[in-house]
Amino acid sequence: MEVIVEMNQISKSFKEKKAVDHISFNIHKGSIVAILGPNGAGKTTTLSMMLGMLEPTQGTVKIFGQHPKDIKVREKIGAMLQQVSVIDRLKVREVIELFRSYYPNPMEMEFLINLTGLTPSDLNRYAEKLSGGQKRCLSFALALAGNPELLFLDEPTVGLDTTARRKFWASIRELSKQGKTVVFTTHYLQEADDAADRILLISQGALVADGTPEEIKSRIVKRSLSFLSDQDSPEFRQRLIALPSIAECYDKDGRICVTTDNTDSVLAAIFTGGLPVRDVRIDQGRLDEAFEQLTQNHEEAV
Numbered sequence: 319m320e321v322i323v324e325m326n327q328i329s330k331s332f333k334e335k336k337a338v339d340h341i342s343f344n345i346h347k348g349s350i351v352a353i354l355g356p357n358g359a360g361k362t363t364t365l366s367m368m369l370g371m372l373e374p375t376q377g378t379v380k381i382f383g384q385h386p387k388d389i390k391v392r393e394k395i396g397a398m399l400q401q402v403s404v405i406d407r408l409k410v411r412e413v414i415e416l417f418r419s420y421y422p423n424p425m426e427m428e429f430l431i432n433l434t435g436l437t438p439s440d441l442n443r444y445a446e447k448l449s450g451g452q453k454r455c456l457s458f459a460l461a462l463a464g465n466p467e468l469l470f471l472d473e474p475t476v477g478l479d480t481t482a483r484r485k486f487w488a489s490i491r492e493l494s495k496q497g498k499t500v501v502f503t504t505h506y507l508q509e510a511d512d513a514a515d516r517i518l519l520i521s522q523g524a525l526v527a528d529g530t531p532e533e534i535k536s537r538i539v540k541r542s543l544s545f546l547s548d549q550d551s552p553e554f555r556q557r558l559i560a561l562p563s564i565a566e567c568y569d570k571d572g573r574i575c576v577t578t579d580n581t582d583s584v585l586a587a588i589f590t591g592g593l594p595v596r597d598v599r600i601d602q603g604r605l606d607e608a609f610e611q612l613t614q615n616h617e618e619a620v
């Protein structure tokens with residue numbers, strides 16, 4: 319798979335403050351990657367180095383195999399940053415046309431408008447008159463103007479209502495299907511879980527986890543299995559706890575629960591052992607719990 323972004327041992331310090339600390343990762347073509355972390359974790363700093371807006375204190379960044387500031391690279395990337403600034407006295411359509419004119423192969427206007435959720439009446443309004451949410455849609459349109467192969471989005475859905483948010487992520491999936499690569503930052507765990515196929519979890523400048531949402535959850539969230547039994551007894555509990563892969567057994571909401579790192583093998587053992595259980599449920603664990611555990615563990619370690 320083609321590597322689009324290479325971050326090699328990247329650190330960034332602002333005076334004595336180390337904002338990013340020895341981060342390395344590669345991003346492959348067509349993936350949707352979330353950089354997830356709490357406030358001040360180093361997400362924007364990491365993104366700014368990929369965009370060539372900040373130089374790393376240490377390490378090397380390569381985008382399409384080149385320095386991020388290379389003109390050939392700049393033509394292939396689009397960015398939507400946190401601050402939305404619009405040009406006064408220009409209508410939305412004119413701003414978009416202006417941005418399209420900067421690029422050798424701009425995105426088709428009609429396709430671009432369809433993706434961004436801007437309406438025909440929005441296009442005829444002055445950009446400075448748009449609402450906060452509409453300005454973000456315009457900012458998305460400007461990021462797409464050059465038909466980029468790689469999109470960087472810094473907290474893209476802040477200020478968008480639920481409908482606009484849904485539309486936004488549907489457009490991102492559409493762009494990804496066309497082979498475009500997307501990197502976005504977010505605090506929203508649910509958003510990373512729903513939208514990304516890979517999560518880079520950053521805490522205090524360090525990369526503390528890297529994987530699919532499922533991998534991150536299974537790595538640290540204990541899965542649990544719960545069920546009912548008509549023949550619950552001390553002997554039943556002993557047989558249960560003796561099964562392989564069971565970490566602990568407890569009662570919750572009238573159900574018998576076991577935690578395990580392998581729900582499949584516990585299920586198999588229960589049924590081959592003929593244990594009298596019914597109404598079995600598997601709880602996959604939640605990403606927000608995984609996130610808190612990972613960032614807390616890291617904070618305790620430093």
Ligand SMILES: Nc1ncnc2c1ncn2[C@@H]1O[C@H](COP(=O)(O)OP(=O)(O)OP(=O)(O)O)[C@@H](O)[C@H]1O
Nearest residue numbers: 332335336337355356357358359360361362363364
């Ligand atoms: N230009 C700067 N000068 C000094 N310190 C900075 C600068 N930019 C960022 N920092 C510090 O570096 C750390 C990481 O900041 P960064 O903006 O990358 O975090 P973030 O994860 O994007 O946070 P948020 O989610 O709040 O936007 C913070 O402690 C921040 O105060």
